[in-house]
Amino acid sequence: MKKVILSTLTVVTLVAGSLSLVQPKAEASFVDDGKDMVNTKTTASNTIQKFKDVPATHWAASAIAAAVQDGYLKGYTDGSFKPSAPITKAEMATILGRLKNQPVASGNTANFTDIPAWAQDGVKAAVEKGFIDPSKYSGKLDANTALTRGEMATWLAQGLATVNPDYKAALSEVTNTVIPAKEYFTGGISAEQKNAVAVTMGTGLMSVDSDKTFGVNRTTTRAEVATLIARYTAVAKKQPSDFQGLQELRAVGLTGTNLKVIAPSYVKIPQEKLPEGYDYSKVTDDFSKIRNKELVTVTNYATIKVKNWIIVNPYVKGDSRSIYYPLFVDQDVNPLHGSYFSFAEFDITSKSPSLSQVQVGSLINSPGIDPLTSPKSKAFKEYSLPNTSDITKARGVFTVDNPHYWGDSQLHFDKNLTTYVSLKTKDGYEFWVRNQ
Numbered sequence: 441m442k443k444v445i446l447s448t449l450t451v452v453t454l455v456a457g458s459l460s461l462v463q464p465k466a467e468a469s470f471v472d473d474g475k476d477m478v479n480t481k482t483t484a485s486n487t488i489q490k491f492k493d494v495p496a497t498h499w500a501a502s503a504i505a506a507a508v509q510d511g512y513l514k515g516y517t518d519g520s521f522k523p524s525a526p527i528t529k530a531e532m533a534t535i536l537g538r539l540k541n542q543p544v545a546s547g548n549t550a551n552f553t554d555i556p557a558w559a560q561d562g563v564k565a566a567v568e569k570g571f572i573d574p575s576k577y578s579g580k581l582d583a584n585t586a587l588t589r590g591e592m593a594t595w596l597a598q599g600l601a602t603v604n605p606d607y608k609a610a611l612s613e614v615t616n617t618v619i620p621a622k623e624y625f626t627g628g629i630s631a632e633q634k635n636a637v638a639v640t641m642g643t644g645l646m647s648v649d650s651d652k653t654f655g656v657n658r659t660t661t662r663a664e665v666a667t668l669i670a671r672y673t674a675v676a677k678k679q680p681s682d683f684q685g686l687q688e689l690r691a692v693g694l695t696g697t698n699l700k701v702i703a704p705s706y707v708k709i710p711q712e713k714l715p716e717g718y719d720y721s722k723v724t725d726d727f728s729k730i731r732n733k734e735l736v737t738v739t740n741y742a743t744i745k746v747k748n749w750i751i752v753n754p755y756v757k758g759d760s761r762s763i764y765y766p767l768f769v770d771q772d773v774n775p776l777h778g779s780y781f782s783f784a785e786f787d788i789t790s791k792s793p794s795l796s797q798v799q800v801g802s803l804i805n806s807p808g809i810d811p812l813t814s815p816k817s818k819a820f821k822e823y824s825l826p827n828t829s830d831i832t833k834a835r836g837v838f839t840v841d842n843p844h845y846w847g848d849s850q851l852h853f854d855k856n857l858t859t860y861v862s863l864k865t866k867d868g869y870e871f872w873v874r875n876q
Contacts, residue, residue, distance in 0.1 A: 491521040498523065500663035507666035512538060523663035529591070530555060530583035532665065534562025536571045536595065539673065545570035545602045552581045559583060570602025571595045576632075589646065590633040590656030596645055596672055597636035606680045607639065610690055614638040617693035618748050618785075620767040621654040625824050629656055638693075642686030642763065643675045652823050685763035696731035697749040699873070702762055703780060703851060706873045709860065713874075723870045732787070733865040741799040745787040746863065749809065751851055752781040767825070768848075770817045777857060779850035784809045788843045797828060797836035800843070807858040810849035820846075 494504055504521060507513045512535045515521045536542075550560075550567040551574050563581065566572050572581070572595060601608035612635070619638050623629045629637055637654055640646040645668065648654050660668075680686050688698040699706055708725035711718075724730075727749060734743050752762045754774045768783050775781060788800060788811070801812030814820070814827035821827075826845045832838055852859045853875050860874035 490519060491515050493520045494523055500667050503667040503670045504663060507669055512669055513662060513666060521662065524661050526586035526659035527662055527665050528584050529581055529587045530559035530563065532587045532592070532595070532660070533566040533572060534559050535665065535669065536599065537562040537565030537569065539569070539669070542569045542599060542676070543602055544568045548574070550574060552577065552579065552583070554580045555583050569599065571599040573598060586659040588656060589654065589658050589660055590630070590637065592660050592668070593640040593646055594633055594636040596668065597639040599672065600639065600643070600676060603676045604680065610639055610680050610686060611635050613690045614693040617689045618750065620764055621648050622652040622823050623654055623656060625826065629654065638689050639686065642689040643683050644685065645671050645675055684759060688763050692748060692750070695726065695728040696747065697727040697751070698762070698764070699727065699749065699751050702751040702753050705875050706851070706861070707876050709872045709874050722868050723872050725871070725873050727871060729869040730863055730865045730871045733867065733869070735804060736864040736866060737803040738805050739799065739802045741790070741792045742795055742803060743789045743791070744803045744811065746784050746809065747787055748785040750783045752783070754781060766819055767823050768815055768817060768820055770819050773817070775850045777852060777854045779852050782808045782849040782851040783815065783846055784811070784849070785846050786811045786844065790838065790841045795838045797832060804863065806862050808849055808851045808861040809863065811847045813848060814846055815848040
């Protein structure tokens with residue numbers, strides 16, 4: 441095979457660099473001496489064996505093999521793949537630009553001024569296929585910088601929106617959702633990336649790490665990219681409705697609760713079950729009608745609003761398990777009487793000089809939604825959700841005038857227990873549902 445004659449400096453620069461994509465021959469990033477180049481024509485299993493740093497036990501071994509086999513990534517001349525090395529924006533754009541079956545989004549054109557020559561066609565294709573929106577940049581992509589997970593989520597979510605208009609709708613519908621990632625509660629996810637993070641988590645494209653963070657500012661590694669490519673192609677073939685997690689995130693974003701996704705047997709109370717002459721015109725099963733509105737209270741210690749209401753069914757596994765399960769519930773912990781877990785996010789304004797948890801617990805009398813205490817689970821603490829233990833002192837007296845926290849309760853299905861939820865707003869709406 442004909443060898444490419446390069447200067448010593450050029451060889452060192454190319455081998456040490458991160459240009460690990462399959463690039464045009466004129467911009468090849470490896471010394472093509474016919475001997476050290478990784479052969480991407482081999483079978484996936486043989487490809488893995490050629491990478492000295494990707495043993496068969498590596499968590500991304502299969503995905504790396506597939507990505508190399510399909511020509512999206514390749515190894516280095518020293519026999520390594522460098523699975524933990526970060527990938528640049530130019531490299532990722534080139535990979536996305538080569539994805540098969542990704543439609544072209546009309547009207548999108550690349551106008552960046554900092555794209556290296558070898559990546560120009562790839563970036564152009566990624567823009568045309570909807571992954572990258574040039575209007576979100578100021579003429580420069582920062583092509584040679586490492587791609588962060590937050591920006592990766594944005595690119596992948598925009599790609600899905602190009603594939604299916606319902607994914608595009610989902611991107612807007614999750615604006616006010618609760619994201620099961622630690623940064624959501626600590627303010628570490630920007631408004632620009634929040635929706636994309638929600639969609640990629642809801643579809644299973646991306647997830648939190650062992651520290652419960654999504655890692656929006658962490659770089660994306662070559663091994664992660666290989667895995668994400670496989671996941672993306674699988675997700676793009678499905679409908680948004682195929683993903684329960686995305687359904688929950690959309691429902692919470694639009695209404696404030698995932699009740700109808702997780703517990704659809706809870707429905708609006710029938711008019712015939714109410715006393716004759718009862719004004720049924722403002723009785724609703726639409727939680728958005730009472731979300732973040734001041735509620736009618738039993739006692740007058742404080743005003744109270746419910747911002748979000750999350751239901752978790754603890755008795756199912758796998759894809760049937762709520763996306764919020766790991767946020768609130770420790771593994772294999774079940775409530776009594778076959779109940780589901782119920783978690784509500786409260787905003788309270790004190791009218792009492794020494795407002796206590798007991799007083800707050802007396803404000804509303806609605807089974808299934810209780811502001812008395814926060815969850816005691818290990819998971820709840822690991823995700824840093826706002827809770828009563830952070831804002832109370834001795835005897836449960838609040839240290840702030842406007843407590844904001846999550847409370848816990850149970851949603852009952854046993855007919856021997858109270859199986860309804862009823863909340864009324866000051867403006868007259870009455871959210872009233874029961875297990876049918």
